[in-house]
Amino acid sequence: MNAINDSLVIMKRQLLQLIRIPEVLIFSTIQPVMFVLLFRYVFGGSISTGIPGVDYVQLLMPGIFVQTVAFTLAGTAVGLAQDMEKGLIDRFRSMPISRSAVVVGRALGDGALNVVVLLVMGLAGFVVGWRPSSSIFSIVGGFAFLLLFGFSMSWIGVLIGLSVREARVANSAVFLTVFPLTFLSNAFAPTTGMPKALQYFAEWNPVSTMVAACRELFGLTNIFGVTADSLPAQQPILMSFLYMIALMVIFIPLSVRKYKSSTSR
Amino acid sequence: MKSVIARDLVKVYKVSSRTRSKGEKSAPKEVRALDGLSLDVEEGTVLSVLGPNGAGKTTLVRVLTTLLTPDSGEASVAGVDVIKHPDEVRKVIGLSGQYAAVDETLTGWDNLVMFARLYRMSSAAASARANELLEQFSLSDAARRPIKTYSGGMRRRLDLAASLIVKPKVLFLDEPTTGLDPRGRQEMWGVINSLVDSGVTLLLTTQYLEEADQLADEIAVVDHGKVIARGTSDQLKREVGGERLEIVVEHQHIPAVREIVARISPNVVIDEDLRRISAPVSTGTKALMEAVKALDDAGIHPLDLGLKRPSLDDVFLSLTGHVAESEEK
Numbered sequence: 001m002n003a004i005n006d007s008l009v010i011m012k013r014q015l016l017q018l019i020r021i022p023e024v025l026i027f028s029t030i031q032p033v034m035f036v037l038l039f040r041y042v043f044g045g046s047i048s049t050g051i052p053g054v055d056y057v058q059l060l061m062p063g064i065f066v067q068t069v070a071f072t073l074a075g076t077a078v079g080l081a082q083d084m085e086k087g088l089i090d091r092f093r094s095m096p097i098s099r100s101a102v103v104v105g106r107a108l109g110d111g112a113l114n115v116v117v118l119l120v121m122g123l124a125g126f127v128v129g130w131r132p133s134s135s136i137f138s139i140v141g142g143f144a145f146l147l148l149f150g151f152s153m154s155w156i157g158v159l160i161g162l163s164v165r166e167a168r169v170a171n172s173a174v175f176l177t178v179f180p181l182t183f184l185s186n187a188f189a190p191t192t193g194m195p196k197a198l199q200y201f202a203e204w205n206p207v208s209t210m211v212a213a214c215r216e217l218f219g220l221t222n223i224f225g226v227t228a229d230s231l232p233a234q235q236p237i238l239m240s241f242l243y244m245i246a247l248m249v250i251f252i253p254l255s256v257r258k259y260k261s262s263t264s265r
Numbered sequence: 266m267k268s269v270i271a272r273d274l275v276k277v278y279k280v281s282s283r284t285r286s287k288g289e290k291s292a293p294k295e296v297r298a299l300d301g302l303s304l305d306v307e308e309g310t311v312l313s314v315l316g317p318n319g320a321g322k323t324t325l326v327r328v329l330t331t332l333l334t335p336d337s338g339e340a341s342v343a344g345v346d347v348i349k350h351p352d353e354v355r356k357v358i359g360l361s362g363q364y365a366a367v368d369e370t371l372t373g374w375d376n377l378v379m380f381a382r383l384y385r386m387s388s389a390a391a392s393a394r395a396n397e398l399l400e401q402f403s404l405s406d407a408a409r410r411p412i413k414t415y416s417g418g419m420r421r422r423l424d425l426a427a428s429l430i431v432k433p434k435v436l437f438l439d440e441p442t443t444g445l446d447p448r449g450r451q452e453m454w455g456v457i458n459s460l461v462d463s464g465v466t467l468l469l470t471t472q473y474l475e476e477a478d479q480l481a482d483e484i485a486v487v488d489h490g491k492v493i494a495r496g497t498s499d500q501l502k503r504e505v506g507g508e509r510l511e512i513v514v515e516h517q518h519i520p521a522v523r524e525i526v527a528r529i530s531p532n533v534v535i536d537e538d539l540r541r542i543s544a545p546v547s548t549g550t551k552a553l554m555e556a557v558k559a560l561d562d563a564g565i566h567p568l569d570l571g572l573k574r575p576s577l578d579d580v581f582l583s584l585t586g587h588v589a590e591s592e593e594k
């Protein structure tokens with residue numbers, strides 16, 4: 001019970017930050033909305049969906065949702081690295097609080113931020129013509145799925161943030177890994193146009209699997225190239241769950257262990 | 266009763282070449298941050314751990330506050346073994362570090378309430394305690410402002426307030442005034458002194474000899490991970506013994522005066538910033554007369570001249586053979 005209480009206090013701290021400096025929230029929503037507009041109007045016209053009767057924005061939105069929540073780990077990593085720099089982690093560790101609360105609270109707080117971000121993006125998508133064609137149940141499920149994905153990605157961020165200890169380094173480390181992952185995927189363009197080797201990589205890329213799962217939940221049929229028979233192509237939702245569970249099983253224990261032993265400088 | 270006991274603490278860091286200052290190369294080397302350090306603090310007293318940067322002060326505080334496990338040795342705080350029962354220790358200590366370890370985007374009030382909640386206080390109790398502490402540390406007016414708008418001194422006071430939420434039995438202050446301006450330091454000393462009056466056991470680290478002199482009942486001088494001397498400020502001064510001849514002159518006269526003083530006593534110390542030349546003397550006023558005469562012969566008019574009882578600087582110098590370095594990090 002104490003662990004839950006402690007985690008919620010830490011999570012509340014992050015929500016308070018959003019109220020105290022609303023700029024953070026504004027900027028963390030402006031960027032994805034900008035991506036929506038860019039891809040919708042700048043590249044969208046020249047990217048073919050490969051599916052008759054489905055315009056690009058339907059394909060794009062799940063891609064951008066996934067990209068945005070994948071980047072949750074940047075916020076987690078930078079936030080924790082800052083706490084390390086400031087000595088706040090030392091203070092928490094010298095207090096009689098649950099050993100997992102600080103990192104669990106952080107991941108939950110970043111998850112809560114995603115709720116707002118996804119809401120704003122969903123509305124932006126709606127304005128530019130995104131119309132999910134599935135049932136309301138599936139749509140809500142899709143968003144829940146995205147939140148869970150953000151939460152599981154956060155744990156990579158926890159480990160990075162506690163390991164690098166410097167906010168700037170954390171930021172570049174995250175950007176260099178997540179950015180290519182989101183583009184070497186089906187998020188912005190069908191993989192069918194990629195060289196074969198890359199298609200295999202792209203389809204097994206968790207980002208693609210997530211995007212495919214979201215598209216399915218939002219009522220689209222996925223199309224695949226050479227990898228159409230693979231497990232991620234056949235069962236994107238199941239596969240995504242497996243990926244998320246794997247992420248959490250690996251990174252939660254590692255992160256908690258790292259927290260227990262980490263002191264700033 | 267001893268509130269803090271440390272016995273033969275050893276902590277060795279492996280310093281990789283990457284984190285070492287530029288210009289130095291060679292294979293990773295070991296730094297013995299704590300090298301068999303032992304000390305204790307009597308309940309209700311203030312012990313100042315005095316030493317230059319890199320002496321092992323912060324490492325000691327980290328071990329005693331359960332942040333770091335020593336390689337060997339034993340330690341207990343308020344009668345609880347630090348290594349075996351860290352959770353119990355955490356319940357009875359307060360820690361305030363070298364920098365304000367608070368969330369700068371939140372207000373002072375937000376921070377204190379958050380910490381109080383983490384100590385499992387109810388919402389109402391947390392809020393009441395936050396108000397009480399803000400009042401006690403003269404921060405009530407700034408309670409609703411984000412910490413980033415606070416001055417250095419205010420941040421430290423808030424940080425200190427955060428370490429006092431549950432009225433700890435033992436309080437650890439790691440260089441509480443490092444980086445503060447003289448006014449901020451003075452304020453901090455006032456605050457710490459009033460805490461001491463309330464009876465808390467305090468272990469304080471500092472590089473400032475003056476600070477140790479001001480705040481502590483006892484001083485443990487630490488160098489290279491060991492306690493090299495221990496006693497009250499007076500005892501330590503007596504250990505060095507004797508009086509000092511001190512002369513302050515215009516900058517251009519420093520070399521000439523150095524020679525004059527060297528003729529009287531060989532161990533001349535020069536403080537360029539203060540334009541002060543000093544040396545231990547055993548002959549008291551006779552040495553003073555000699556100096557006056559020699560200065561007069563050389564046509565130098567000193568800005569200040571006198572015999573002083575030894576300062577802690579002198580203690581440090583005579584114990585370690587080097588001046589307490591307080592500048593670089």
